[in-house]
Amino acid sequence: MHHITMHLDFVSPYAWLAFQQLPHTLQGLNYRVDYRPVLLGALLHENSNPGPASIPAKRVWTYRHAEWLGQHLGIPLQMPAAHPFNPLPLLRLALQTSEDGSISRYVAETLFRHVWEGGQDAVAPARLQALQQQLNLLPDAGEQAKQWLRSNTEQASMQGIFGVPAFEVQGKVFWGLDSLPMLRDFLNGNPWFQAGGWENAKTISSGLA
DSSP states (O other): OEEEEEEEOTTOHHHHHHHHHHHHHTTTSOEEEEEEEOOHHHHHHHTTOOOGGGSHHHHHHHHHHHHHHHHHHTOOOOOOSSSSOOOHHHHHHHHTTOSSSOBOHHHHHHHHHHHHSSSOOTTOHHHHHHHHHHSOOOTTOHHHHHHHHHHHHHHHHHTTOOSSSEEEETTEEEESGGGHHHHHHHHTTOGGGTTTTTGGGGGOOOOOO
8 A cells, every 4th residue: 555645735725726627537556645734835945936916927727727727627726815815824723633643534625625715714713613613623732733833844855745735655745736747657567767767866066146
């Protein structure tokens, strides 16, 4: 059985799309997925990456592309009332259901749908309160949830993860919605990954000073 860790942040539309596409992409394979919330903003900052929302034209394109991809893939996706937003309340709420830093697929899907279906304010206090009642929160888990999020994000950074969605399996990291076919190809045993294809990228010199 393949053990996959999906690193996610609910603020990312591509994480939502990849979350929904993953079972279809890996259909027929024997695998297990751990869903690991991380703080995307911290990973971007760690890598000096301003993110698409910091570039006005790229921000608009990202929203157009995400909504188009949703309808193209048959996945409900409506941009929330404001984006980007601070995902900390959602990440910590999800991790209040956790005993090891990972969350169930049910919890992840509940939070993703909260953000990406209906076009509402993702962090409106009344909606957050409704989520608390919907999820099975562990007692007095608030401080532990903060620690899980910090630890998850730090560990992801040490693994070379620079954004979400990211899928880690057997020490290899596959980044982005469009990496899903590559992930399946690896799990299917394509010899390219063992014959130097994967490692060759590290040998290419940068042409920039």
